[in-house]
Amino acid sequence: MMAADKAEQAVNVEQWQAINERDGHFDGQFYYADRNTQLYCKPSCPTQIPKFNHVCIFSSVEAAEAHGYSPCRKCRPNGKAVTDLEWAGQAERFIHSHYPNPLSVNRIAEACHGPSSELQQIFIRIYGVSLLDYLDRVRMDQARYLLIHSRLFIKQIAELVGMPAAADFSRKFKEKEGVAPTEYRKRARKLDTDQHS
């Protein structure tokens, strides 16, 4: 196997057209991956077509997977069904890489190439929390980290964790942590000072 066969390639005009026409004649000739969703598909996949600048091409399933892409549940590019566990994992990965953006259940399901009610159900079964509760958890983990390790204002932290309305962020933080963000930071600093004095 030549090294080039394993490489990530830029999409050419013919491939881009095949993807847009969902042309099944090209199935097996190449696979396309979406850097945004981290999934890869067959050219004929009926799901939403990624943005042009997010697309890259692989000549084999192995190459796409070697680059960290997961198979799309809808078009099953590697010929195997995506298990519930794998699918929930795709949603988890999407949440971790996109929590700074506005996200909804529909948006997450769209990125995971499947129906939102089904994804929600499976996610809850596997992770024990809903997609949005999980998203909150990831955002609050990051917020706690930034409160302790940065000097950023609360408003800036709220934006960085995907909750641009600072009041909503503070309310949510208090709901989850039992204290307001400023108080949390104050206590963490005091603890730190006490330990070092």
Ligand SMILES: [Zn+2]
């Ligand atoms: Zn697909």
